[in-house]
Amino acid sequence: xELRQLQYFVAVVEEANFTRAAARLHLAQPGISxxxxxxxxxxxxxxxxxxxxxxxxxxVGEAVLPYARAALAAVEGVRHTVEEFTGLxxxxxxxxxxxxxxxxxxxxxxxLADFHDEHPRVxxxxxxxxSEHMLAALRRGELDLAMVGIVDPEPPxxxxxxxxxxxxxxxxxxxxxxxxxxxxxxVPLAExxxxxxxxxxxxxxxxxxxDRACAEAGFRPRIAFxxxxxxxxVQLAARGLGVAVLPALPxxxxxxxxxxxxxxxxPSPRGRIALAWPTDGPTGPxxxxxxxxxxESLPKSGIHTV
Numbered sequence: 001x002e003l004r005q006l007q008y009f010v011a012v013v014e015e016a017n018f019t020r021a022a023a024r025l026h027l028a029q030p031g032i033s034x035x036x037x038x039x040x041x042x043x044x045x046x047x048x049x050x051x052x053x054x055x056x057x058x059x060v061g062e063a064v065l066p067y068a069r070a071a072l073a074a075v076e077g078v079r080h081t082v083e084e085f086t087g088l089x090x091x092x093x094x095x096x097x098x099x100x101x102x103x104x105x106x107x108x109x110x111x112l113a114d115f116h117d118e119h120p121r122v123x124x125x126x127x128x129x130x131s132e133h134m135l136a137a138l139r140r141g142e143l144d145l146a147m148v149g150i151v152d153p154e155p156p157x158x159x160x161x162x163x164x165x166x167x168x169x170x171x172x173x174x175x176x177x178x179x180x181x182x183x184x185x186x187v188p189l190a191e192x193x194x195x196x197x198x199x200x201x202x203x204x205x206x207x208x209x210x211d212r213a214c215a216e217a218g219f220r221p222r223i224a225f226x227x228x229x230x231x232x233x234v235q236l237a238a239r240g241l242g243v244a245v246l247p248a249l250p251x252x253x254x255x256x257x258x259x260x261x262x263x264x265x266x267p268s269p270r271g272r273i274a275l276a277w278p279t280d281g282p283t284g285p286x287x288x289x290x291x292x293x294x295x296e297s298l299p300k301s302g303i304h305t306v
Contacts, residue, residue, distance in 0.1 A: 098273065130201060234246070234259065
């Protein structure tokens with residue numbers, strides 16, 4: 001068994017395709033296929049299911065995958081540890097970002113740019129997905145770090161959270177909506193029982209929070225429109241297509257968008273974004289160094305609350 005065989009195996013699983021894995025590794029596809037088949041012969045079991053349109057790991061492959069990743073991470077750790085003594089950090093960091101995470105007080109783009117300036121040999125790969133998918137990817141070792149929307153402030157087993165944003169949820173409506181009465185600043189969630197709602201996609205932290213709050217209020221939300229970006233929720237609500245549920249908007253932003261907002265009560269759900277990473281720590285010095293930098297860059301006042 002050779003390390004390159006494990007590297008090829010992991011790449012094919014992550015890309016779900018031999019051609020894409022070969023392109024990622026800058027190698028010829030036949031060579032990768034031959035090395036993985038040799039690895040399978042040595043182990044006496046098939047690791048990949050090649051029968052479908054995409055390549056997937058077999059049950060044995062699923063069981064082997066964490067060990068393959070751990071072996072590759074250990075070798076990278078040895079290499080990076082030696083390189084740190086020369087002051088040159090190398091490696092690859094995978095960072096997940098929930099849609100809208102970079103629009104808050106925490107300036108992720110500036111932190112990443114400064115980190116890249118200091119460590120130009122570190123490759124930073126960004127991905128955007130639902131929070132549910134990114135939390136699963138963290139547990140599988142496919143992501144090093146992630147900024148995710150969360151339903152519960154307590155992390156699931158194996159992960160650590162640092163809450164960055166903790167805001168009340170509001171409903172945003174067009175100015176002529178019947179929910180808006182003089183002097184009103186909040187609305188019980190039950191009043192939205194029969195209203196068309198505009199929300200983020202299922203699997204996001206915000207959607208999970210909304211679904212749970214509606215269940216507590218005794219009804220299932222009627223989702224008329226779903227969108228991946230909070231900005232689109234605002235635009236749809238401004239056109240009168242429904243009531244948008246989203247984190248509290250600054251008054252100036254709501255005015256520019258032509259919206260009025262009301263706080264939700266009974267219950268009073270909150271939107272939270274957290275920095276998440278494996279409890280045992282990220283694999284590799286580069287990911288660990290970036291985590292430290294991100295934590296150091298948090299606002300001195302701690303969690304941003306409204």
